[in-house]
Amino acid sequence: MNEIAIRTSGLGKRYRKKWALRGCDIEVPAGRVVGLVGPNGAGKSTLMNLAVGLLAPTEGTLEVLGREVRANTVLHRVAYIDQEHTMYRNFTVREMVKTGRKLNARWDDRIAFDRLAELNIPLDSRIGALSGGQRAQVALAVALAKEPELLILDEPVASLDPLARRELMSVLMEAKADSGCTVVLSSHVVSELERLCDYLIVLDRGQVKLADDIDDLLEQHHLLVGPAAAAADVAGVVHREDRGDRVSLLVRGDRPAPGSPWDVLHVDLETLVMHYLTAAAPTRLREVAA
């Protein structure tokens, strides 16, 4: 298996005059569960669509599973579930599985049928008659029957209620444990990703703000709270919040030496991401986030 599942260099995609993604340099290690986060319009779907060959780059390079993405080079090894869990609504569940078998060279019916049986999803139901949670489960079962090495899911739980979200994520994690494939999933909800993912990519207005192991990110960052007058001496400040003569700093780098004027606090992932996004955001967004 390749050690890098997705490698991009200077990757960019422009729609007419507007860049949806630009200067994107990432290396996603294989076998990981990757969270892709960012506000609306950050470029998450664009990056995912590039990775599965649904869009062509405007500039830069993109390799998936060790090969440059061109029509059909690697796509039989990649499965993609879009935000709408797009499927033929008039097909029955069984017909969806059969269609998958016809369309894919690599395919194992049993993977889909076993998962659908475990979830008590009737094979003769029409897709359009299923609940949102069931439809998402069928989309996942069909994607897994492809035995993908890379599974990409664009906001897979956005339209689901909390119970259906939990069930889908638990099936996803079980499948990941069984197959060892690389999983990339996007979400707006960082707390949801923290439990599932071990690698994080943060996008904001088409730019990569962070791309790293979650454990490393948490290890490398800390919050310093102390006198505003001492802030100028601190290196690696990502975000600053002033409160009178006190200041709170999100810092990437070494912790201060003992005896410094700073209280050092642990930072959780949600706070970390929010600070990166507000650090880069226009004033209006900073006010909303405060």
Ligand SMILES: Nc1ncnc2c1ncn2[C@@H]1O[C@H](COP(=O)(O)OP(=O)(O)OP(=O)(O)O)[C@@H](O)[C@H]1O
């Ligand atoms: N087909 C298109 N034509 C023109 N502009 C587009 C098109 N698709 C996306 N964009 C623009 O590109 C930018 C990135 O969009 P993208 O859908 O990749 O963001 P996203 O992070 O997935 O957003 P969301 O969380 O809302 O789904 C946005 O400004 C969007 O308006």
